[in-house]
Amino acid sequence: MKQIDLMRELSRKTDTKVLLMVLDGLGGLPVKEFGGKTELEHAKTPNMDRLASEGALGLHDPIAPGVTPGSGPAHFGLFGYDPIEWNMGRGVLETLGIGFELKPGDVAIRTNFCTLDDKGLITDRRAGRIPTPKCSELCEFLDKNIKMEGVKTFIRAVRDYRGAVVLRGKGLAGNVADTDPQVTGKKPLPAKALDAKSRKTARLADEIVAQAHKLLKGKAPANGFLLRGFSEYRKYPSFEEIYNLNAACIAVYPMYKGVSRLVGMTVIPARETFDDEIKTLEKHWKDHDFFFMHYKPTDARGEDGNAQGKVEMIEKFDQKLDRVRKLKPDVLIITGDHSTPTQLKSHSWHPVPFLMCGPAIRADSGKTFGETACAAGSLGRIPATSLMPLALAHAGKLLKFGA
Amino acid sequence: MKQIDLMRELSRKTDTKVLLMVLDGLGGLPVKEFGGKTELEHAKTPNMDRLASEGALGLHDPIAPGVTPGSGPAHFGLFGYDPIEWNMGRGVLETLGIGFELKPGDVAIRTNFCTLDDKGLITDRRAGRIPTPKCSELCEFLDKNIKMEGVKTFIRAVRDYRGAVVLRGKGLAGNVADTDPQVTGKKPLPAKALDAKSRKTARLADEIVAQAHKLLKGKAPANGFLLRGFSEYRKYPSFEEIYNLNAACIAVYPMYKGVSRLVGMTVIPARETFDDEIKTLEKHWKDHDFFFMHYKPTDARGEDGNAQGKVEMIEKFDQKLDRVRKLKPDVLIITGDHSTPTQLKSHSWHPVPFLMCGPAIRADSGKTFGETACAAGSLGRIPATSLMPLALAHAGKLLKFGA
Numbered sequence: 001m002k003q004i005d006l007m008r009e010l011s012r013k014t015d016t017k018v019l020l021m022v023l024d025g026l027g028g029l030p031v032k033e034f035g036g037k038t039e040l041e042h043a044k045t046p047n048m049d050r051l052a053s054e055g056a057l058g059l060h061d062p063i064a065p066g067v068t069p070g071s072g073p074a075h076f077g078l079f080g081y082d083p084i085e086w087n088m089g090r091g092v093l094e095t096l097g098i099g100f101e102l103k104p105g106d107v108a109i110r111t112n113f114c115t116l117d118d119k120g121l122i123t124d125r126r127a128g129r130i131p132t133p134k135c136s137e138l139c140e141f142l143d144k145n146i147k148m149e150g151v152k153t154f155i156r157a158v159r160d161y162r163g164a165v166v167l168r169g170k171g172l173a174g175n176v177a178d179t180d181p182q183v184t185g186k187k188p189l190p191a192k193a194l195d196a197k198s199r200k201t202a203r204l205a206d207e208i209v210a211q212a213h214k215l216l217k218g219k220a221p222a223n224g225f226l227l228r229g230f231s232e233y234r235k236y237p238s239f240e241e242i243y244n245l246n247a248a249c250i251a252v253y254p255m256y257k258g259v260s261r262l263v264g265m266t267v268i269p270a271r272e273t274f275d276d277e278i279k280t281l282e283k284h285w286k287d288h289d290f291f292f293m294h295y296k297p298t299d300a301r302g303e304d305g306n307a308q309g310k311v312e313m314i315e316k317f318d319q320k321l322d323r324v325r326k327l328k329p330d331v332l333i334i335t336g337d338h339s340t341p342t343q344l345k346s347h348s349w350h351p352v353p354f355l356m357c358g359p360a361i362r363a364d365s366g367k368t369f370g371e372t373a374c375a376a377g378s379l380g381r382i383p384a385t386s387l388m389p390l391a392l393a394h395a396g397k398l399l400k401f402g403a
Numbered sequence: 404m405k406q407i408d409l410m411r412e413l414s415r416k417t418d419t420k421v422l423l424m425v426l427d428g429l430g431g432l433p434v435k436e437f438g439g440k441t442e443l444e445h446a447k448t449p450n451m452d453r454l455a456s457e458g459a460l461g462l463h464d465p466i467a468p469g470v471t472p473g474s475g476p477a478h479f480g481l482f483g484y485d486p487i488e489w490n491m492g493r494g495v496l497e498t499l500g501i502g503f504e505l506k507p508g509d510v511a512i513r514t515n516f517c518t519l520d521d522k523g524l525i526t527d528r529r530a531g532r533i534p535t536p537k538c539s540e541l542c543e544f545l546d547k548n549i550k551m552e553g554v555k556t557f558i559r560a561v562r563d564y565r566g567a568v569v570l571r572g573k574g575l576a577g578n579v580a581d582t583d584p585q586v587t588g589k590k591p592l593p594a595k596a597l598d599a600k601s602r603k604t605a606r607l608a609d610e611i612v613a614q615a616h617k618l619l620k621g622k623a624p625a626n627g628f629l630l631r632g633f634s635e636y637r638k639y640p641s642f643e644e645i646y647n648l649n650a651a652c653i654a655v656y657p658m659y660k661g662v663s664r665l666v667g668m669t670v671i672p673a674r675e676t677f678d679d680e681i682k683t684l685e686k687h688w689k690d691h692d693f694f695f696m697h698y699k700p701t702d703a704r705g706e707d708g709n710a711q712g713k714v715e716m717i718e719k720f721d722q723k724l725d726r727v728r729k730l731k732p733d734v735l736i737i738t739g740d741h742s743t744p745t746q747l748k749s750h751s752w753h754p755v756p757f758l759m760c761g762p763a764i765r766a767d768s769g770k771t772f773g774e775t776a777c778a779a780g781s782l783g784r785i786p787a788t789s790l791m792p793l794a795l796a797h798a799g800k801l802l803k804f805g806a
Contacts, residue, residue, distance in 0.1 A: 006467075389469025393469035393470070393751075401470050401476055401490075402473035402475050403474070403493040403496075
């Protein structure tokens with residue numbers, strides 16, 4: 001039996017509350033300038049250290065040892081869905097993230113506006129980073145004027161130079177390669193189907209790009225249209241179905257709202273800052289029994305290779321935790337979705353530190369929250385998918401298996 | 404390949420001997436009155452501590468992190484059978500436990516005698532705890548006088564007010580809810596089929612109860628008949644088939660004899676006390692190459708919430724280990740089937756401490772047997788199903804995999 005089916009069988013509704021706080025890209029590697037400590041170990045985190053003393057520590061593998069996850073699979077793992085079975089492309093996740101209602105069978109695609117020269121070669125893959133209002137104006141214009149036969153198309157703005165395209169019709173599939181060549185000085189690539197089922201999608205994609213390029217003529221810097229992250233929407237079993245949880249997401253970035261919508265969470269509008277997120281949590285604490293809260297800045301500093309910046313972002317997170325303590329969650333988990341070591345400037349496969357605390361948790365000897373302490377934690381090194389069952393167990397939400 | 408199929412391929416017969424000693428519900432949580440130590444850590448256990456120094460320690464998850472096991476699944480895990488795939492209900496386990504020979508397709512049910520008032524309401528769910536001889540007399544009487552069409556029925560006494568009912572016939576399945584309402588002041592529930600295949604079983608169960616109530620009229624306090632733990636018997640691959648082991652069980656309670664019979668162990672009759680169990684082990688040491696020995700009192704004290712009592716039962720177990728040492732098992736494992744923290748008064752999901760020792764085992768730095776030492780043990784935190792392969796390997800009973 002798969003874990004989600006087992007959870008369906010064992011989970012029950014209770015009044016207890018679980019809070020999962022995810023610092024994106026939290027895990028790191030030892031930094032020379034910090035005397036061999038990681039950013040998390042070097043940062044001053046009195047609140048997390050106190051929680052570590054009261055709770056138990058461990059490391060989780062987002063997918064499997066050695067496998068570096070994208071943001072989507074990393075979150076599905078944390079949510080207890082086998083991330084290999086339930087992998088979903090970025091097109092769908094971002095489109096759900098902006099609140100678009102997808103239907104099963106829809107193909108969703110991320111799009112970038114870009115700049116093309118007279119020969120059709122890309123000179124700027126981000127169209128001079130046009131502002132969001134400009135992007136909205138162009139997406140509305142294309143949405144109105146692109147005419148396709150036998151398929152409905154929707155074009156929506158996401159943020160800055162980025163948008164989403166949705167194809168709705170029969171016989172579509174999402175296995176199509178990106179048309180973004182990832183470098184300037186080249187033409188956009190034709191859409192290439194990676195399997196027979198996806199040929200119609202690729203053909204339609206080429207037609208959309210051709211029409212878009214005609215319509216955008218003279219609109220430089222946003223006169224080109226790149227497609228990536230093709231993916232086909234399917235419905236996921238929800239947190240309510242699997243866990244008997246009335247779950248909510250508090251996140252700033254569309255991507256993370258998308259993964260949450262896909263598993264049936266209510267996405268509570270929060271504004272831009274972590275302070276906004278905390279206020280939103282406080283305000284809605286009574287309305288849900290599970291909260292997923294996403295904190296982006298740690299990953300951004302990791303990708304920039306900015307160790308000092310990552311330290312500061314961790315400290316900034318820690319400073320608000322007093323307010324989280326006051327809410328008295330029955331189970332609080334603080335972790336990352338994956339590691340983003342500043343030395344690598346990218347996601348990595350390294351296991352991710354986590355702490356779990358609450359009244360029913362057996363405290364271990366860990367006194368600080370960091371990679372080294374977590375490697376010695378009593379919760380061991382476990383797959384990310386084990387975090388949800390552990391959280392539910394400690395919150396008294398799981399019945400006994402078998403007699 | 405599934406683990407049991409891999410074991411089938413790799414296991415070989417040797418002269419070495421493995422002893423698996425299970426203290427039921429062994430794992431615990433820190434107890435305030437014991438200065439934050441668990442019962443196992445607080446108990447004086449010179450013998451187990453010595454074995455811990457000589458051997459290696461670890462923690463096992465009976466089913467999966469966060470999942471609380473029933474006694475059946477917990478033992479199947481220890482025996483190396485995927486406990487979710489090989490789950491089996493209590494009716495079958497108890498019926499096998501009293502030595503009844505089930506056939507594939509039989510449905511076995513646990514039964515309680517209870518007391519009904521004039522209106523048919525339950526006034527005592529245990530019929531004044533009638534003694535075993537009275538139970539035997541009533542079961543024989545019902546077995547002789549209940550007449551069913553198209554199905555054979557067997558009614559047998561187990562112990563005190565408890566018995567077993569077996570249905571043998573075509574088209575039976577075991578997915579039927581208990582008729583025991585779990586409270587007094589209510590009528591017994593009608594048998595409710597939980598799937599279409601089990602409708603015939605439910606109908607027959609209602610008929611049996613109706614006949615039993617007629618036959619038991621005037622036999623108060625045992626004038627009512629409750630059914631629970633409906634389950635369908637299927638044959639399990641045996642220890643001999645999978646592991647090439649001639650295995651024996653030494654246990655007092657029918658339930659544990661039942662799980663052992665299901666995997667083809669010889670159940671050696673032992674009487675009531677642990678001393679009897681040890682004597683039985685000594686007497687039969689030459690006859691088998693694998694022994695499973697079950698010790699119940701630790702779980703009973705856990706369920707009662709009696710921390711001091713649990714300490715005493717652990718110490719009582721420890722005192723006999725000198726005699727076990729003298730037998731010189733090639734591999735000795737001491738563990739629990741699950742945790743039963745006295746604070747929770749029930750089974751729990753917490754991982755279970757284990758120690759493994761013998762000449763081929765690489766000792767780790769653990770010097771005492773307890774939850775904290777085991778969390779730092781060199782055998783790590785592993786699924787319960789990994790214990791059998793590890794035991795066989797250290798006993799020289801597993802061939803190399805691949806060339």
